[in-house]
Amino acid sequence: DTAVSQTPKYLVTQMGNDKSIKCEQNLGHDTMYWYKQDSKKFLKIMFSYNNKELIINETVPNRFSPKSPDKAHLNLHINSLELGDSAVYFCASSAQETQYFGPGTRLLVL
Template sequence: DTAVSQTPKYLVTQMGNDKSIKCEQNLGHDTMYWYKQDSKKFLKIMFSYNNKELIINETVPNRFSPKSPDKAHLNLHINSLELGDSAVYFCASSLGGLQFFGPGTRLTVL
């Protein structure tokens, strides 16, 4: 029944590693997003995909690469992780402007 799901919920890793976060939505929405929420709770959009096509790519380092194998999935791959990447990452999908968020993935880079 979960509308927007993310895995894993927690991710602890060493600096320099490569990791992926998966996102799936079963709402049939065409648009999906990745957001980063820092320790001050500021939520910042990273990417937006519409029907598997990238439509927004904010000033995010190219170490971050979203991949959308189909309309229901938008995965986030991060290369060469840095300490500053530690945050909570939220996936979302939208219909008619309303956004539906996943539960978040707390990434900790040591």
């Protein structure tokens, strides 16, 4: 009974490619997030969605485009991948203050 799931778990790809990461939550939460964790373990918010509507879009390159087909799903599409995009991407959801995180997607751009 995974609460927040992400696919794929690992993603290795070449510079310039386009890739997508999927996230699903079965907790019935209205709000979902994407965070990026860099090699120094620093976690930073990228996007926040509430009931399929974009609420927050931090200073993220427009190569990153989130899409929420319904409130249980928040996918992240990345165009023209760059070396600096290598990181671990975490999806999370919340009903109130506490957030529930997925296991992460480890992206390596070569």
